[in-house]
Amino acid sequence: MRLKDLAEHLGLSQTTVSRALNGYPEVNEATRLRVAETAARLGYRPNASALRLATGRSGAVGLVLRGADELGPHMSEFLAGMGGQVGAQEIDILVVTVNSLEDELAAYRRIAASQKVDAVVLHSPTLRDQRAELLLDLKVPFVLHGRTNIGEPVAWMDIDNTGAVERATGHLLDLGHRRIALLNGLKGRTFAEHRELGYLAALSARGVAFDPALMGNSIFTDEIAFRQAQAMLELRPRPTAFLAGSMMTALGVFRAIRQAGLELGKDVSMIAHDDVFPYLNADNMYPTMSTTRSSIRQAGMRIAELILQILGGKPVQDVHELWPVELVLRQSSGPLQQ
Amino acid sequence: MRLKDLAEHLGLSQTTVSRALNGYPEVNEATRLRVAETAARLGYRPNASALRLATGRSGAVGLVLRGADELGPHMSEFLAGMGGQVGAQEIDILVVTVNSLEDELAAYRRIAASQKVDAVVLHSPTLRDQRAELLLDLKVPFVLHGRTNIGEPVAWMDIDNTGAVERATGHLLDLGHRRIALLNGLKGRTFAEHRELGYLAALSARGVAFDPALMGNSIFTDEIAFRQAQAMLELRPRPTAFLAGSMMTALGVFRAIRQAGLELGKDVSMIAHDDVFPYLNADNMYPTMSTTRSSIRQAGMRIAELILQILGGKPVQDVHELWPVELVLRQSSGPLQQ
Numbered sequence: 001m002r003l004k005d006l007a008e009h010l011g012l013s014q015t016t017v018s019r020a021l022n023g024y025p026e027v028n029e030a031t032r033l034r035v036a037e038t039a040a041r042l043g044y045r046p047n048a049s050a051l052r053l054a055t056g057r058s059g060a061v062g063l064v065l066r067g068a069d070e071l072g073p074h075m076s077e078f079l080a081g082m083g084g085q086v087g088a089q090e091i092d093i094l095v096v097t098v099n100s101l102e103d104e105l106a107a108y109r110r111i112a113a114s115q116k117v118d119a120v121v122l123h124s125p126t127l128r129d130q131r132a133e134l135l136l137d138l139k140v141p142f143v144l145h146g147r148t149n150i151g152e153p154v155a156w157m158d159i160d161n162t163g164a165v166e167r168a169t170g171h172l173l174d175l176g177h178r179r180i181a182l183l184n185g186l187k188g189r190t191f192a193e194h195r196e197l198g199y200l201a202a203l204s205a206r207g208v209a210f211d212p213a214l215m216g217n218s219i220f221t222d223e224i225a226f227r228q229a230q231a232m233l234e235l236r237p238r239p240t241a242f243l244a245g246s247m248m249t250a251l252g253v254f255r256a257i258r259q260a261g262l263e264l265g266k267d268v269s270m271i272a273h274d275d276v277f278p279y280l281n282a283d284n285m286y287p288t289m290s291t292t293r294s295s296i297r298q299a300g301m302r303i304a305e306l307i308l309q310i311l312g313g314k315p316v317q318d319v320h321e322l323w324p325v326e327l328v329l330r331q332s333s334g335p336l337q338q
Numbered sequence: 339m340r341l342k343d344l345a346e347h348l349g350l351s352q353t354t355v356s357r358a359l360n361g362y363p364e365v366n367e368a369t370r371l372r373v374a375e376t377a378a379r380l381g382y383r384p385n386a387s388a389l390r391l392a393t394g395r396s397g398a399v400g401l402v403l404r405g406a407d408e409l410g411p412h413m414s415e416f417l418a419g420m421g422g423q424v425g426a427q428e429i430d431i432l433v434v435t436v437n438s439l440e441d442e443l444a445a446y447r448r449i450a451a452s453q454k455v456d457a458v459v460l461h462s463p464t465l466r467d468q469r470a471e472l473l474l475d476l477k478v479p480f481v482l483h484g485r486t487n488i489g490e491p492v493a494w495m496d497i498d499n500t501g502a503v504e505r506a507t508g509h510l511l512d513l514g515h516r517r518i519a520l521l522n523g524l525k526g527r528t529f530a531e532h533r534e535l536g537y538l539a540a541l542s543a544r545g546v547a548f549d550p551a552l553m554g555n556s557i558f559t560d561e562i563a564f565r566q567a568q569a570m571l572e573l574r575p576r577p578t579a580f581l582a583g584s585m586m587t588a589l590g591v592f593r594a595i596r597q598a599g600l601e602l603g604k605d606v607s608m609i610a611h612d613d614v615f616p617y618l619n620a621d622n623m624y625p626t627m628s629t630t631r632s633s634i635r636q637a638g639m640r641i642a643e644l645i646l647q648i649l650g651g652k653p654v655q656d657v658h659e660l661w662p663v664e665l666v667l668r669q670s671s672g673p674l675q676q
Contacts (some may be wrong), residue, residue, distance in 0.1 A: 074410050092449075092454070097421035278559060
């Protein structure tokens with residue numbers, strides 16, 4: 001059954017029916033109820049075109065990226081997940097690239113003014129994210145990939161970064177490791193702060209002192225991780241285990257371990273966070289890589305669904321999802337060598 | 339100097355000045371000359387906003403991807419290059435995901451009708467590309483990443499795939515290899531046909547017969563390459579060298595070689611095509627990987643520039659660029675073992 005048929009059956013315009021179904025305030029309560037009941041009785045399901053008819057919106061979701069480098073392997077997997085979901089609804093993704101936070105804020109103002117997008121995905125939020133505050137002011141609907149605390153309810157989906165790192169650190173401590181390095185994301189980003197909390201909680205639970213020399217904060221690239229791990233491996237006593245923030249980070253750490261003449265899984269252990277890149281399979285590595293695993297492509301798919309839900313009228317305070325993270329033990333993590 | 343100042347100085351509207359500078363036919367020749375001379379004398383340089391004022395266009399470049407999987411590592415590097423260039427001009431990228439060629443053609447019709455984009459990047463063209471024909475009909479400006487032959491001039495930028503594979507194959511033949519496998523892209527895609535031509539030309543120049551069992555055609559993933567290489571390594575006589583279509587392909591071939599108990603660079607040689615992914619550095623592999631190298635990010639940057647040029651009025655028949663490809667020899671390719 002099409003919107004047209006339902007509207008004819010009710011003797012109302014398609015726009016009114018669509019607005020009624022999507023909870024728009026212009027439609028009075030009696031009409032809304034009559035439309036809802038008739039739709040339910042006749043088995044009508046609204047589609048994206050009907051939603052657009054109701055809203056007069058643009059049919060695009062925005063994604064603002066700071067620096068072209070943000071369009072790296074993490075973002076492309078996330079986009080692939082999003083793209084599959086929104087593409088099926090004929091909704092496009094508007095990618096905007098900027099060079100600074102200032103430019104990013106200006107870009108949100110620009111796309112809000114031009115009504116180029118119906119909603120925005122906000123990624124890698126900080127603890128108190130200015131961009132989220134601006135989007136609330138601009139009344140641009142958005143879903144956070146991650147979390148922020150700005151004192152107002154926002155829609156978000158996140159993975160349990162604290163729990164993941166706490167379990168991984170705890171496991172390495174169980175194996176006897178005491179010098180455990182954490183290669184973490186940028187300070188101030190919520191996910192990195194959450195990971196740090198998990199790391200500190202696990203150390204503190206076993207009475208192991210925190211050594212700031214064993215923590216790195218940076219974006220996740222092979223090259224940066226290589227240099228960080230290289231410097232840490234020159235410390236005495238050196239770290240005997242690494243927590244790598246992503247598979248890209250893990251590649252760099254692995255290189256530093258090899259260069260130091262050490263063997264991964266014997267002399268040094270590693271657990272990496274695996275976003276499940278199809279071309280960097282932890283099972284295919286040599287040695288196979290122990291990981292905390294959560295598919296960033298699945299996250300992209302889910303965030304696209306959540307955006308469609310909030311565009312359909314779901315209150316943002318009802319859109320909060322925290323995904324657990326698996327710990328998958330393989331050859332790269334083993335007992336401390338005495 | 340701003341467009342506004344130039345227009346005031348000339349006593350003309352900003353729109354007229356902008357159209358004159360961008361070669362629009364509505365402006366008569368005398369005015370065009372006066373504007374051009376004054377602009378040159380006063381040192382005025384038009385910016386992207388002035389271009390938009392002239393054209394009334396949307397400020398977005400479109401990219402239609404078939405299947406979310408096309409948003410893989412190759413496309414994200416390409417997008418990162420494009421994004422950096424167009425972002426500086428406040429031009430966005432509209433990413434549209436579809437599931438079939440039919441849907442892709444429909445998507446071009448939809449974005450042309452809605453004027454959501456000013457131009458389109460057409461990627462992975464086929465030998466006679468229907469999408470290019472449609473875009474010509476729809477009068478949507480586009481630049482091809484690759485080449486097609488549809489009997490009308492189109493703007494394109496490509497790398498010399500034929501020359502790259504011919505040189506790599508020739509080098510392996512020089513090293514004594516005769517059973518050389520080619521893991522190529524999908525049949526019908528121009529770049530894959532060009533690579534096949536280079537391969538066949540090199541074999542034929544040394545009088546080596548072509549064995550169809552040594553050629554694979556597929557998308558470039560670790561997993562597919564693993565299975566193709568595994569099957570080829572069971573042939574007798576087995577291949578002694580591989581040409582891998584991408585670094586992702588190379589990872590799969592490497593895995594198959596290891597699984598067969600063979601050693602890369604000794605028992606089996608490999609030369610891979612390297613699109614220069616920052617996280618898969620051929621120098622950091624173990625053994626280091628011989629490659630034909632051309633940065634797909636640079637290609638994305640250049641295509642963005644070419645799009646801005648054709649939007650600025652440059653004739654498409656003047657936008658043809660063929661980039662040479664480097665051959666970089668490292669440890670993964672060596673003499674045939676007797």
